Amino acid sequence: MLEIIRRHSFFIAFFTLFLVIFFYESIEGAVIERISGFTMGTSYEIQLVDIPTSTNLEELSGGIAELLLELDREVFSTYAEDSELSKFNRHGINSPYAVSNDLLAVLRLSKEIAIESGGVFDVTIGPVVNLWGFGPGRFEQGSLLPSDNAIKNAMTNVGVENLILNIANSEISKTKSIKIDLSGIAKGYAVDQVAVYLESHGVTNYFIEIGGEIKVSGLKPGNLDWVPAIETPLDGPVKVYEVLTNRGEKIALAGSGDYRNFFELDGVRYSHEIDPRTGKPVSDVLAAAFVLDDSAARADALATALMVLGLEESRRFIERNNLKAFLIYRSESAEFNHYVSQDFDGYINRAF
Structure with missing residues (x-):
């Protein structure tokens, strides 16, 4: 008899996610201003030091909330029917569609990383994700697992090559009935835009942290580095795996993993990470991938790509592209081990 042992879904709006990356506070008595709220179906927290006298916390908080609401509900949401993305998903084939700079920038970066990763990062994979029950909808409600025919049919409208960008005219179009889902990159982009907003106010x-994707800049009070930490990839209470330092630099850190959004059926684990090459969940020893980059959006997308590639392909991809990356994988003894690229290693905090 089929028995579902465990299932987790983090795609329901208005619920707070456990953070893949979280803030590790180590200074006592420091005054750090904080802003928090909800966006894109998750939570955000922003910590600020040395706010200029020309502005104030209330003004910054209101401006950030307005910015995030616009990016979510008006641009990237697949739940809001009137968002740019939802309208494009309903838009006809081979018909130009005018878009904002924000949507165009994210789609452009999405296509670049799709090419760079050999197609394993694909923002058109949403219908197949839904088919496996990890999205807002599902094609075959009567079956616990999709049939090969159902997967084949869903895959006919998958492929970022069917998305056409006209950068000069700020227009996009599609050559097939693709449906775009930007959940693997939009939060990272939102982090980048909040950073731009803060810097424009001095x-x-x-x-900055939105749903586990972060960007840090400068120092904490006392000229101390910011200290983010990587979580152990276990479905349970948060446990630190590795502590990092930003070295006073402006860096973005994003992660992806298979340990909080999966189901098990008859002893087989099915991850929400779907391989666009096969239309099936990834099955690999790789449990979590983290990427450091100047751009949180790029780090967000690359972390997803690494999870789809799996451990061995990811290592080759990281070395070939000189990525700053940290991979946590399950060893044969079921314990965790990790691989760290040379450039990432310099951000590990040896004091902890």
């Missing part, structure tokens, strides 16, 4: 020392 704030250069900050820690």
Whole structure:
């Protein structure tokens, strides 16, 4: 008899996610201003130091909330029917569709990383994700697992090559009935835009986190580095796996993993990470992937790509492209081990 042992879904709006990457506070008595709220179906927290006298916390909080609401509900949401993305998903084939700079920038980066990763990062994979029950909808409600025919049919409208960008005219179009889902890159882009907003108001020392994707800049009070930490990839209470330091630099850190959004059926584990090459969940020893980059959006997308590639392909991809990356994988003894690229290693905090 089929028995579902465990299932987790983090795609329901208005619920807070456990953070893949979280803030590790180590200074006592420091005054750090904080802003928090909800966006894109998850939570955000922003920590600020040395706010200029020309602005104030209330003004920054309101401006950030307005910015995130616009990016979510008006641009990237697949739940809001009137968002740009939802309208494009309903838009006809081979018909130009005018878009904002934000949507165009994210789609452009998405296509670049799709090419760079050999197609394993694909923002058109949403219908197949839904088919496996990890999205807002599902094609075959009567079956616990999709049939090969159902997967084949869903895959006919998958492929970022069917998305056409006209950068000069700020227009996009599609050559097939593709449906785009930007959940693997939009939060990272939102982090980047909050950073731009803060810097435009003279704030250069900050820690921004949206749904586990972060960007940090400058220093904390006392000229101390910001100290983010990587979580052990276990479905349970948060446990630190590795502590990092930003070295006073502006860096973005994003992660992806298979340990909080999966189901098990008859002893087989099915991850929400779907391989666009096969239309099936990834099955690999790789449990979590983290990427450091100047751009949180790029780090967000690359972390997803690494999870789809699996451990061995990811290592080759990282070395070939000189990525700053940290991979946690399950060893034969079921314990965790890790691989760290040379450039990432310099951000590990040896003091902890």
